[in-house]
Amino acid sequence: MAIQGETVPSLLVLPFPAIEPEIVEFGPFALRWYALAYIIGIILAWRYMRALVLNDRLWGSVGRPTPADLDDFVLWGTLGIIIGGRLGYVLFYNPAHYLANPGEALAIWTGGMSFHGGFAGTVIAMVLFAWRRGLSLWTLFDLAGCAAPIGLFFGRIANFINSELWGRPTDVPWAIVFPNGGPEPRHPSQLYEAALEGIVLFFVLRVLSHRFKLLEKPGFLAGAFAFGYGVARSISEFYRVPDPQIGYFAGFLTMGILLSTPMIVAGIAAMIWAARRKSGAAAG
Template sequence: MNFPEIDPVLFSLGPLQVRWYGLMYVLGFAACYFLVKKQIKETNNTALARHFENLNFVLILSVVLGGRLGYVLFYNLPYYLRNPLEIVATWHGGMSFHGAVIALILAGWIFCRVTHLNFWKTADIYVVTIPIGLGLGRIGNFINGELYGRVTDLPWGMVFPGGGPLPRHPSQLYEAFLEGIVLFVLLWTLRNKPLSANSHRWAHGFLLALFLGGYGFFRFCIEFFREPDPQVGYLLGSLTMGQILSSAMIAGGFLIWWYRKGR
């Protein structure tokens, strides 16, 4: 299949360029905003409603900073040690979702401690909306022709502009489907479901645990079809950095599930 050559720039206003990838971030944040607000109204969570706008600002900032610093630390630290000014050059690309998750959880926990919000309840409300942003972000990667997959002879293999002459897995679309659509439907459906016949609903924190485990599992599997970052390659045999970090996410999800079990 031929790669659909979509101009990464949606439109330009003089020197200002609006790119599809940036638009996907905006749409993802907007979707999270409205769906969290919907849940606040459904649950009549007045405590979270009072801090809603401030928490959103903190979380958006943590996504950007954590995603960038995660990429620097996990994927290209030697380069950035030699070129420290490039760390702030986010327009050159380079974001790590695993880094963003660490920053989100840490910033959310600190904010909840300071404002006396229930961290586990708040995390569950927000985490069920995150897959929407993930799915949109992967579509943005696809439009940019980046983070493509490994060489394949399957009928839907695509020749990406920067991937050489051979067809490759459109792994960005695999991720958009599993990490975006499937994970969102799963979490959104389960958010008000009882854990068992003897309980009224999931213990707070279980949806966070399910998100970490679900994303980690899907990402670990898709990494077998995704081309490793050239500056990192394979680690621990045939594993990629993404698989190592995803394994840590799965372990983290299991630990949270175990800790919150029965609460």
Template sequence: MLTYRDIDPVAIQLGPVAVYWYGLMYLIGFGAAWLLGRWRAHRDDSPIHPRQMEDLLVYGAIGAIVGGRIGYVLFYGPGLLTTDPLAVIRIWEGGMSFHGGLIGVLAALWLFGKRTGNVFFRLADFAAPLVPIGLGAGRIGNFINGELWGRVGDVPWAMVYPPMGPDPRHPSQLYQFFLEGVVLFIALWLFTRKPRPTMAASGLFLVLYGSFRFMVEFVRLPDEHIGYLAFDWVTMGQVLSLPMVALGAVLVFLAYRQSAKSEWPVSP
């Protein structure tokens, strides 16, 4: 049994200015996406030029932050839009939704594609392997902040988090870091090392992330103000992840069916 060592959420304090670890995790995610994207953009089959990576990153960052916050209010803050609509812009109070952020990023890719004349799914396939490092970094931020803990468990690596009592708990943030960050990145990066049918990388991202998130939700505690939605185990995260898996499987199927007909171009 392990004990969680309290970590100051403030990484750097410069007078009245505080730099939080969670904010640095966002910086790491966006920085990694920029570096990897610049490298991938030099490939002959890239949908963008390396010089466009900065613009694409700005679009994606805005989409992730705006979509993540709106998604949190819609999915995890029922009634806030009517009782306190300004809660949407109070990001400093905490609360971001991955599923909302994903929708925001997809909207940003669509807008970027309209502006540059790119096919949406070619951009989505290009971006898919760039996302997992940011997801993993975000889960480390959750761990440092002491949030999103799991249920009580008896596994050897279970941790006692004193503010929640003496019982050891699943460090579900670290499970998500490993699956959504490390495993997802390796799988997508290896998969996209050679050209694949358009939509295949996007579909694989949805299938893997949705599956990983669905599994971890079995040991992760649901948001206290929402609780379990059904049967004392169904969570909002699972409800939102199942459609991802289904849609991803459809995209992969369509990608390879169309590829077999040699009708669609390939994505990087």
């Protein structure tokens, strides 16, 4: 019998998998699923970008980076993701805490990365790399946009394993009681994001690049990624609990939605601009 005022979890819930955040430990060193997700995501994204530039039928007369260029870009992109992602989390999601504890700002192994910060950091890395190598910036944006959902997928799976960024209470049959989320069954919002931002967005961009040959219009796929991610993230935010130190804006908006809205607008603008460019200008 339930006591009045007590929350009783539904019987139709899925058990949270018993997976430790650490894969293996060697004294003070520990390899975590979170770190492994970043490593796998970056490696697979790099390999996918190489496969795209080696596929001649996708490009028409548009110039593109060489595989060697992409090999060199991996380090630049990785630094942009990690530095931007951490700084974004510190500045957007918990500035008061890190202002009081500045030494923790660099402790990325404790968790806390912002996609929007990582996105900004990667954009800066691409601008500098394209300028240094004399490459088409929009084409580099397109390649990164096509590959980014791979890393997003693995990152969201790592969020799930870490039992972080969980969803709002619900009574759906696939609800999960997270070990640090209280007794309420919750939406596994990390898996929603892995599906939308990772799997769905990857295949949409693959269709656009392979079937519609939109790599021949530099900037279009970068815009499609920004738009698609912004929409997918905004949908997921309605099932996800916002960071407690921030909460809601205007009663229903979250920081994730606010940061995704400019991406949606910029993505639409980039797609329209790329679609209207003359093929000769695109090739140049």
